[in-house]
Amino acid sequence: MELNEIKKIAVLGAGQMGAGIAQVAAQAGYSVVLYDIQDAVLERAHGGLKKNFLKLVAKGKMNEQEAEEVMKKIKTASLISELADCDLVVEAIVENLEIKRSLWSQIDQACAPDAIFASNTSSLAITQLASLVSHPERFIGMHFMNPVPYMQLVEIIDGLATDAKTHETVMEIARKMGKTPVEVNDAPGFVANRLLIPMLNEAFFVLHEGVATPEAIDQVMKLGMNHPMGPLALADLIGLDTVLSIMEVLHHDLGDPKYRPCPLLRKYVQAGRLGKKSGLGVYSYEGAK
Numbered sequence: 001m002e003l004n005e006i007k008k009i010a011v012l013g014a015g016q017m018g019a020g021i022a023q024v025a026a027q028a029g030y031s032v033v034l035y036d037i038q039d040a041v042l043e044r045a046h047g048g049l050k051k052n053f054l055k056l057v058a059k060g061k062m063n064e065q066e067a068e069e070v071m072k073k074i075k076t077a078s079l080i081s082e083l084a085d086c087d088l089v090v091e092a093i094v095e096n097l098e099i100k101r102s103l104w105s106q107i108d109q110a111c112a113p114d115a116i117f118a119s120n121t122s123s124l125a126i127t128q129l130a131s132l133v134s135h136p137e138r139f140i141g142m143h144f145m146n147p148v149p150y151m152q153l154v155e156i157i158d159g160l161a162t163d164a165k166t167h168e169t170v171m172e173i174a175r176k177m178g179k180t181p182v183e184v185n186d187a188p189g190f191v192a193n194r195l196l197i198p199m200l201n202e203a204f205f206v207l208h209e210g211v212a213t214p215e216a217i218d219q220v221m222k223l224g225m226n227h228p229m230g231p232l233a234l235a236d237l238i239g240l241d242t243v244l245s246i247m248e249v250l251h252h253d254l255g256d257p258k259y260r261p262c263p264l265l266r267k268y269v270q271a272g273r274l275g276k277k278s279g280l281g282v283y284s285y286e287g288a289k
Helices: 016-026 039-058 064-072 096-110 126-130 164-176 194-209 214-224 231-238 240-256 263-270
Strands: 008-012 031-035 073-075 088-091 116-119 139-144 152-158 180-184
Touching: 016 031, 016 039, 016 064, 016 073, 016 139, 031 039, 039 064, 039 073, 064 073, 064 139, 088 096, 096 116, 096 126, 116 126, 116 164, 126 139, 139 164, 152 164, 152 194, 164 180, 194 214, 194 231, 194 240, 194 263, 214 231, 231 240
Parallel strands: 008 031, 008 088, 031 073, 088 116, 116 139, 152 180
Antiparallel strands: 139 152
8 A cells, every 4th residue: 555645734723733733744854834814823833933943953953054944844824725735734723613614624625635634633523524525534633742842642543434545644644753643543532632631620620629729739740640740730731722622522522421621610711811822821921922
């Protein structure tokens, strides 16, 4: 079985995850088009990528010329038509089915019939997302961890119709990006978020019930369980709206009350306290947006 030849990768969404995926793809030698409908988001992502490469140069992991060459591989785009010649499209937008439905409909019409489509969804069913495009056999889940440049894991999730060629091609791409691809089945939250997000939600319940302060909760998990980051700080980093969205999918799709989102988590999101990206979540982030 010959694998698809992938030369150019489109990344949909220039947020933290999308920019990270674009970075590792470019470092692996691929030409990358980073797409977003907001020019301001693209500019911020482009600036962030430059800073990331300067850090790698400062740490001696690449020289200035190498950093410049990799940066040149990343182009930005705000029009779907600019993605027409991409061999692989990786979607990393907001965890909202209707928004994803609209975008995939446009991508399906714009890209070549043999292009591979992948979603970085945190919890939505790959089979359901694959039904939104003309060739579900070339649709797959490619779930990166945050922050993408530093985390080793990529969950690879086949939909019901995903063919073997698509699967093996994407496994090989993940390896070229320096990641370890792990095959998991198409189930709510897959493995990573099925385990992680309920833990973060439980940390909110502990806070909600007044068992301990946020600092104490995080310190217990860092010192007692050897976690590099406490659950509340991690929830802020991921985005409280994203944590809530995943909990709602788990609760709805699995139908088990143990996945009920904590009322305090919901209240924070309603108040616009989304975590690090909004400047305020469980903790305050001075200088952030």
